[in-house]
């Protein structure tokens with residue numbers, strides 16, 4: 001298997017301790033910034049071949065069927081139907097129209113919902129999902145490429161979304177830096193990731209639903225996600241209480257570009 005060995009994706013420190021070993025995957029914690037991550041992960045091609053969402057979802061469903069919670073599956077299906085609407089409502093609290101880019105757009109489910117309100121574009125690593133996204137949203141511009149090497153017009157987007165994406169990304173800092181450059185000066189970035197600080201993770205231990213080895217390679221808390229955003233030149237915005245509840249497995253965080261005062265720009269140019 002072709003692998004990439006990473007240092008801390010938030011602060012670049014090589015110092016870490018192992019929290020848990022699952023098969024060949026070592027869940028580790030940075031000794032400096034406390035970021036939890038898997039250092040040795042499959043590269044992009046391995047990811048496309050073995051770990052894209054549509055493949056890992058089938059494995060995950062099989063795994064969940066073994067759980068006693070699965071007998072409540074009609075309820076779980078109902079919960080699963082909610083997020084796309086929740087996500088759109090959340091985005092529209094910040095931006096109500098304009099150009100939208102969804103990074104890690106999957107099969108285009110969110111793009112389809114956003115199309116009546118935004119001019120939509122998407123980035124997706126998996127060729128099969130990128131094709132599905134294009135078929136689902138024919139008016140969208142879909143780029144099939146890794147987020148870390150994305151090539152989109154600079155300063156073109158009013159809003160960039162990343163739903164259940166950044167936890168998969170081997171190079172999250174590069175993606176956030178590209179996203180910052182792709183935003184208009186007043187543009188907003190909207191992120192949803194699993195919350196490693198959630199109460200459920202502490203209670204359920206290694207059975208927590210946020211663990212997926214190795215396709216979830218970054219395990220953010222509100223603190224480590226904010227640190228990473230700052231490093232990418234993005235400023236986290238205050239959210240509502242329910243955007244980041246300890247009782248929820250996921251957290252929502254919005255950010256905007258850090259604007260450099262004009263005097264500083266003149267001095268540095």
Ligand SMILES: [Zn+2]
Pocket residue numbers: 008009010011012013030031032033034035
């Ligand atoms: Zn670190």
